[in-house]
């Protein structure tokens with residue numbers, strides 16, 4: 001490692017070609033050839049601010065850089081006592097977590113310009129969208145015979161499938177995502193939370209009887225399969241019955257039930273997902289993903305992210321079985337230090353807390369472009385906002401109410417020329433499905 005660092009200094013001194021040779025030794029040869037001097041500098045600069053940011057804001061977490069321009073390792077203090085055991089192996093959770101900053105910065109920045117709600121136009125744009133995707137995702141239990149009768153299929157699915165996205169990127173200004181951690185009872189964030197433009201809650205989280213701690217406002221509720229099955233109970237949690245429900249998983253059985261028996265007036269949508277690997281299975285991270293796809297800024301409350309983890313608690317019920325608490329805390333700290341979210345917790349309760357050393361938007365942008373090249377993403381490094389579209393389809397748009405949108409949302413729509421971009425699941429180069437306006 002020493003030697004490599006020295007090697008890098010020498011390379012810097014002797015110019016671009018030497019740099020290429022140096023990096024080629026530690027990383028992917030072909031991809032590196034596409035990196036310019038500026039790209040390399042951007043990745044270095046990202047890593048450097050990132051490290052300072054974690055060390056300054058992580059309440060004891062320390063970030064160190066790994067073997068290449070992407071790898072970082074976040075370490076917990078050595079006296080941290082891990083409590084969570086992997087039920088399969090019986091092993092305690094480790095104190096050291098490796099992350100790929102290039103993956104993270106490229107993928108999360110893409111989320112900010114994507115639509116994460118499943119729509120009819122998305123299914124229409126996919127090859128065999130109705131027979132294959134819709135059937136696998138929504139339909140299996142309804143025996144619609146692979147959607148062969150598309151009219152019938154669309155009719156049944158219209159309950160959860162809007163024609164076009166109900167929300168667009170940057171539609172909301174400041175958003176809060178509220179987890180269900182018992183830590184929420186240690187502070188009174190209620191008033192602060194109610195001051196956001198949109199509030200995203202999760203699963204069976206009540207507000208009644210807890211408003212001092214968690215606030216009253218509730219704009220969206222993200223549901224995992226278990227909660228979605230109890231949809232009738234979930235809608236009662238919001239007295240105003242105006243919350244929008246977003247279901248994150250495959251839902252054939254739930255669809256059956258909804259179609260047949262549950263009278264709900266709330267809008268219900270399904271979520272599409274980009275893939276963030278194993279870190280991103282929980283409802284919490286999905287809620288952040290959803291919020292990042294429609295909000296200018298995202299603040300996080302009610303996640304267990306302070307030192308001294310003892311057990312998985314919820315503010316409204318007994319403690320329960322959780323999963324990978326230390327990994328989660330490290331991952332959220334990474335998100336904060338990529339400028340994606342701001343963490344609020346009992347130990348970070350000052351609403352005016354400034355997150356120190358967050359990489360600037362210029363650094364993030366340059367590092368994102370370099371990461372796309374390094375990871376060989378579809379359309380990497382292109383100036384064209386639609387370069388990542390691996391599937392394009394023209395779509396007749398009924399007039400959407402653009403006039404009421406925030407300025408930033410309108411500007412973004414202009415930037416993408418009125419196109420809607422959806423993540424294409426399981427796509428190697430993270431290509432997108434794009435629906436373009438006709439004319």
Ligand SMILES: *[C@@H]1O[C@H](CO)[C@@H](O)[C@H](O)[C@H]1NC(C)=O
Nearest residue numbers: 148149150151152153155156
């Ligand atoms: C398809 O479903 C629609 C709506 O239920 C029905 O009217 C139509 O007859 C069906 N078509 C075929 C070919 O079964």
Ligand SMILES: *[C@@H]1O[C@H](CO)[C@@H](O)[C@H](O)[C@H]1NC(C)=O
Nearest residue numbers: 205206207208209210237316
């Ligand atoms: C709030 O408290 C009242 C009185 O104890 C109780 O009846 C009600 O079920 C509680 N509501 C929730 C959502 O826990």
Ligand SMILES: *[C@@H]1O[C@H](CO)[C@@H](O)[C@H](O)[C@H]1NC(C)=O
Nearest residue numbers: 109110112113385411412415
């Ligand atoms: C997302 O959109 C903004 C403009 O609103 C643009 O500056 C940025 O480069 C886009 N990011 C990606 C990953 O396409």
